[in-house]
Amino acid sequence: MSQDPPTGAAPSTVSLRWAGTRAFLIECASLEHVMRWHAHLSAHPYSSQLDVLAAAETVLLTFSSPAAAHKAASDVVTARLGDTDAATGKTVEIDVVYDGEDLADVGELTGLGERGVIEAHTGAEWTAAFGGFAPGFAYLVAPGDPLEVPRRDSPRTAVPAGSVALAGRFSAVYPQRSPGGWQLIGRTNATLWDLGRDEPALIRPGDTVRYRAVREQVAVPPAAPAEGSVEPAQALVVKDPGMQSMLEDLGRPGLGDLGVPASGAADHVSAAQANRMVGNESGATVIESLLGGLSVTARGHHVLALSGAPVDATVSGQQGENPLPRDIPFALYDGETLTLGTPHTGLRTYLAVRGGFGGPTVLGSRSTDVLSRIGPEALTAGSVIEVRSAASRPVGRPEAPAVTLPEPGRRTVLRVTTGPRGDWFTPAALETLTRQQWRVSSQSNRVGVRFETPEDGRALERAITGELASEGVVTGSLQVPHSGVPVLFLADHPVTGGYPVIGVVVPEDLSLAAQLPPGSAVRFTLVDAPRPAHAPETSGESA
Numbered sequence: 001m002s003q004d005p006p007t008g009a010a011p012s013t014v015s016l017r018w019a020g021t022r023a024f025l026i027e028c029a030s031l032e033h034v035m036r037w038h039a040h041l042s043a044h045p046y047s048s049q050l051d052v053l054a055a056a057e058t059v060l061l062t063f064s065s066p067a068a069a070h071k072a073a074s075d076v077v078t079a080r081l082g083d084t085d086a087a088t089g090k091t092v093e094i095d096v097v098y099d100g101e102d103l104a105d106v107g108e109l110t111g112l113g114e115r116g117v118i119e120a121h122t123g124a125e126w127t128a129a130f131g132g133f134a135p136g137f138a139y140l141v142a143p144g145d146p147l148e149v150p151r152r153d154s155p156r157t158a159v160p161a162g163s164v165a166l167a168g169r170f171s172a173v174y175p176q177r178s179p180g181g182w183q184l185i186g187r188t189n190a191t192l193w194d195l196g197r198d199e200p201a202l203i204r205p206g207d208t209v210r211y212r213a214v215r216e217q218v219a220v221p222p223a224a225p226a227e228g229s230v231e232p233a234q235a236l237v238v239k240d241p242g243m244q245s246m247l248e249d250l251g252r253p254g255l256g257d258l259g260v261p262a263s264g265a266a267d268h269v270s271a272a273q274a275n276r277m278v279g280n281e282s283g284a285t286v287i288e289s290l291l292g293g294l295s296v297t298a299r300g301h302h303v304l305a306l307s308g309a310p311v312d313a314t315v316s317g318q319q320g321e322n323p324l325p326r327d328i329p330f331a332l333y334d335g336e337t338l339t340l341g342t343p344h345t346g347l348r349t350y351l352a353v354r355g356g357f358g359g360p361t362v363l364g365s366r367s368t369d370v371l372s373r374i375g376p377e378a379l380t381a382g383s384v385i386e387v388r389s390a391a392s393r394p395v396g397r398p399e400a401p402a403v404t405l406p407e408p409g410r411r412t413v414l415r416v417t418t419g420p421r422g423d424w425f426t427p428a429a430l431e432t433l434t435r436q437q438w439r440v441s442s443q444s445n446r447v448g449v450r451f452e453t454p455e456d457g458r459a460l461e462r463a464i465t466g467e468l469a470s471e472g473v474v475t476g477s478l479q480v481p482h483s484g485v486p487v488l489f490l491a492d493h494p495v496t497g498g499y500p501v502i503g504v505v506v507p508e509d510l511s512l513a514a515q516l517p518p519g520s521a522v523r524f525t526l527v528d529a530p531r532p533a534h535a536p537e538t539s540g541e542s543a
Contacts, residue, residue: 016077017420020504022069023062023474025420026076031141034059035129036081039206042257046072053256053472054130054205055496056139060256060472089128089206094173095214096122096164100184102152106166109149109183117185118213120146126171126209131201132470132496135259135372136175136193138203145169155181162188164211171211173203195362195374201258232386234300236353239337241379242293246368247357250283255363256472256495263369266446266491266514267348270308273402274352277305277329279393284356285366287379289349291517295339296351298332302387303354303395305329307402309346309515314339328398329354346405346515354395358386370446371492403511411437411521414488414509418526419478421468421500429460433478433486433502434524442518448479449488449516459484460502470498476505476513478524490514 017025028034038054041061045052048068053060061076063069098118107114124142131138151167156179159165163174165182174180175192192202203209238245248271251264265271265288272282287294292311306313306326313324317336324330324338332338340349359366359376368375379385406412422430436457441450453459460480472495473479478486479499488505489497490513503524505513516522 016073017058018073018417019060019420019472019474019501020417020476021066021506022064023060024069024073024076025471026059026061028057028059031056031129033081035127035205038130040081042205046075051254051256051262053132053495055132055471056130056469058469058471060474062474089204089208091208091210092203093210093212094164094188094190096186096188096211097216098164098186098213100164100186102183103185106147106149106183106185110147117147121171121185122211122213126211128203128205128207128209129170130205131257131259132472133259133494134175134178134193135374136201136203137172137259138192138201138205138207138209140171140203140209141169142171147171149183151181152183155179159184160187162190162192164188200363205257231384232299232358234302234355234387234389236296236302236357236385236387237299238294238296238379238381238383238385240293240295240339240381241383242289242291242295242340244290245287245294245379246370247285247359247376247379247385248288248367249285249365251367251491252363252365252369252374259372259495260363260374261369261371261492261495262475263365263367263372263375263492265350265367267308267350267403267511269402269511270348270515271350271352273399274305274307274350275356277307277327277396277399278303278352278354279390279395280352280354280356281391284352285359286357287351287385289340289351291347292340292342292349294349294351295337296385297337298334299384300334300387302332303329303390304332304338305352305396306340306349307352308348308350309343309405310401311343311349312341314341327401329395343517345408345517346403347517348515353387355388355390358388369492371494403515405512405515406520411523412512412516413523413525414513415506415527416478416503416524417506417528419501419503420471422502424462424464424468424500425480425502426461426463428458429462429484429502430526432458432460434526436523438486438522438524440516440518440520440522444516444518446490446492448490448493449513451485451487451522453483453485460486462500464500468498468500470496473497473501474504476507476510477501478503478505488513 015027037059041052048064050062126140126142128138148169159180161176164186167182248265251262253262275284438451441452443450477489481499
């Protein structure tokens, strides 16, 4: 439901930076102000608000439509936060063995010595300011910043799960083994992220954390293996997954605070079309097949449809091998096998079955998230995929392709709006972004489209060379690392990023972007970005 702007005595010293046509960043004067905005907008969301994501200096708001984003932006820039808009949550106690590899170094950096570091860490009351980086990772702050230390000069390639660490003014616990440059002062066996709990994240924004020093910890026993289940009578059995095939639906939007990407079908328009042709709701689970090669055998009789990257498909069985017409629902009878060839153009082909694919959900979705490793594993030979009972909706009619893919060798044009950090780049860089032809790298995946460094071209030059505090990023963001070559974020992108975003591909072109195979030539064309009423002139969007 919609809300009135928050009112109170304290003015909200904010400016807005648009992140595409359906999202914007609220820039705040302090981290405390970030936390108050986040608490208010979480408790009182705007109409059609999809997600609110706090970071060190900003709050990202995303919406289902440009109109909803416009209305909220107009409210935000004139709003005033009251003193009651403060983060509140539960209290979490974490037992820590203080034997970290960097404990002595932190003692020297702070002048407190090892014992003083432990006393300061356990004596403070820490508050979870925001999440990000990885599912279950929470950035904690304490009054007076008692242990402010820099990151390590050389990040570790692998930090063990449960490591208790410091960086800048923050403390945190690593929920899983991952690279990291924080100073390690101890370890805990507390499980920060557990999909078996009603609330997977042990610590959420607004929670209070108290650390407690212990000499040793009892090992947590591994979870008992799940009991075997009866294989479904109605299913598709994978004979060959091809290069990569996985289950996808509409994903997990709204969980950015927990560090969980939205995920879902990379080309959501084609996935919805495949579902429509077999009479499913648009969000039913489909198979996303990368570069074809998928082969499945029917258990029971089914109606299927293909969309996305066009392939030559055949059905083989007692009647021999027969080619399939494109863009039309077709039957796959018990024992018959469907085999997909290599796409003629594009990258991802979607297979829908009447009723949709079943199986357990994770955080409300069956999508495979390759970044966070949430959801089912990618399909392998022998995978049995349950087919759910069909609804009463009729099978759809044949349709023309929902996404028009360029012919091999032809250039793809993607529309972009100026990004939230467009002013971090020189005018020449913005011109280079749109005038230069970019080529898709073979290192691309569902996280993002990477581009090759142009041989005779120019990298994107920054006007501001300082470090950007990590902030929320949306799908379609063109984030520019130090190389000066942009990365186009897709469905499984991280929820926050520490490199400036020069532009954002419009949502209507994201399905096309997800179909770009390696070697594709791409040009970006700038379109007008939105500007709300009363937006400050320094907000970074185009005129």
